[in-house]
Amino acid sequence: MALTATEAGTRKLSTAKAMVEGIAQEMERDPSIFVMGEDVGAYGGIFSSTTGLLERFGKDRVIDTPISETAFLGLATGAATEGMRPIVELMFVDFFGVAMDQIYNHMAKIHFESGGNVKVPLVLMTAVGGGYSDGAQHSQCLWGTFAHLPGMKVVVPSNPADAKGLMIAAIRDDNPVIYMFHKGVMGLPWMAKNPRAIGTVPEGDYQVPIGSASVVRAGKDVTIVTLSLSVHHCLDVAEELAQEGISCEVIDLRSLVPLDRRTVLESVGKTGRMVVVDEDYQSFGLSGELAAIVAETDPGMLRRPLARVAVPDVPIPYSRPLEQAVLPTHSRIAAAIRKTVA
């Protein structure tokens, strides 16, 4: 059963805690699941994605690794082909480069290369995103890169309830699923305070289906297509623009592969205007893909030129003012929307 953030229950959790709860419930149910990565044990994950799992499941199922991304991602792929369901954490998505061969040539292609005979059911969870001054090698989103490469599903939760439901769905999926959590949605005490990072989370076992977007705010003037932390910014902006009489429909994609084209097209068909807000690099990525989907469906659908609020094609700067200048911030999003509806 699919639940959205607003249904059922009143208990509130941070996104980090919701993720851990999803993992823990699945680990109770299925002994073939194990968690592996750097600092996932006693530390509990540097972004708290595995807090408490070591105490609960022991060191044979919650495994701190040497700093060898190629080794543990390759190992997890091997174990997955042999009936285990590994959850591996790549500390920062930026480090995928160290182990890219294992990811896109092996994890993503074994199923294909085996003519569909060998399954690779694993979850690669990884921290993405910037906004807290961590520099060009620790602040990227890169979801467009993973989504571009065939063989992996890609999910990107923006809130606690989706984080848990997508985690359970990812664990049960028979494909490699890249689960990308933005550090800014985790509800970490040492990050900028973000009230949307805490939310109601159903206690039981539920899945958010992979490949379904969510209309998080209905509106009629303009469609904002976004994901991850940018969803929070877009909701704030939509609230503000409502005062000016601009009615924004905000779509949280939640999954990139598969992509929920229908939800996007239905909305753009209705509003005739689209603004894509994407914290990944601008060129050759999600924003271009969404533009293509609209253009190939019906080029007349857009009444106004599409606007993209993305990171220009520059490495993410470490410097706080410079970083804020390239990220999709509140003021940039608001300006793009105003221009699109003008």
Added chain:
Amino acid sequence: MGDVSELFPLIVRMDEDGELVGDLGLVTKQDLVDVYREMRLLRAFDERAWNLQRQGVIGTYAPFKGQEAAQLGATKPLDDSDWLVPTYRDWAAGYVRGVPVTHGLFFSKGHPRVGDVPKSANVLPAQVVIGAQTLHGVGVAWAAKLKHERTATVVTFGDGSTSQGDFHEAMNFASVFSVPLIFFCENNQWAISVPIERQMRAKTIAQRALAYDMEGYRVDGNDYVAVYNLIAELAGRVRNGEGPFLVEAVTYRLGAHTTADDPSKYRVEAEEERWARRDPISRIEKFLLRESLIDEEQIQAVDVAAKAWVEEVLADFKAELSISSSVLFQSVYAEMPQSLANQFDQYMKRVKEVGA
């Protein structure tokens, strides 16, 4: 086969009580007076950097507290024409080579000045992606070899970095091509929350050298005298074409991994206290006091000098804080391509219109 770690006994010249268990070798007593002072200054700076992060003046900072002897010992014996290829924790090592110590702060601020390493220092920018710089070190040394320069390159890395494929590939390449390189591991016992025993089964990092038919050495990284003498000897041999070498400097990260870390989550205080007793600075201080090379009054004077020096370098740092946003677009390529120039125009327009 016996226990190969026994082939790599710990080299110590001055023990934790400041007693000489070997001789001073190439280090003079006056050198020790100077180095003591320099380490104290650097430690004062390092502690101040920590506070600056807490005050929100800089971003994440990785302290080197406890690793001063290893970093100074690895770089003081080098010639001006030699090279250093460092990590994010090697600000003291960089300082010895002529990189302003404030680079650690500019780095943490994302200030472009951090890329402005004085050419004469022969230091590559600090690397954060674990292990990557070991390969760059091989490349720097290889270039020196191709150019027939008689220089030694020192590449530094932590214990955790030895788990990376990059490290092993670097060791193999360096060995196959006999490049003039010293692999200098600062084994500070921890890689964030993972202790060395869980990083590897081998008892020493030095013994990794065997697999690449290289000479390996294990030295007390908190003993400046031992590290200095070893590196002086090896650098000389490297320049004569006898490299590469692997050196494991056994030390300890006295502080947190970075300002974003809380070590109480994964290590006990008793261990920290045990290592605090082996502090690289206090052992020199004990030696100098015993030898009457300094007295309590002079120690106090170093305190005062350290404070003053930190204020002085911070003034330089604070004077340079503002950053022009055009650097963002201008520093991506050697020449800005048209596609990026278009984005730059849009960006400048946006800054004008909405101020963001």
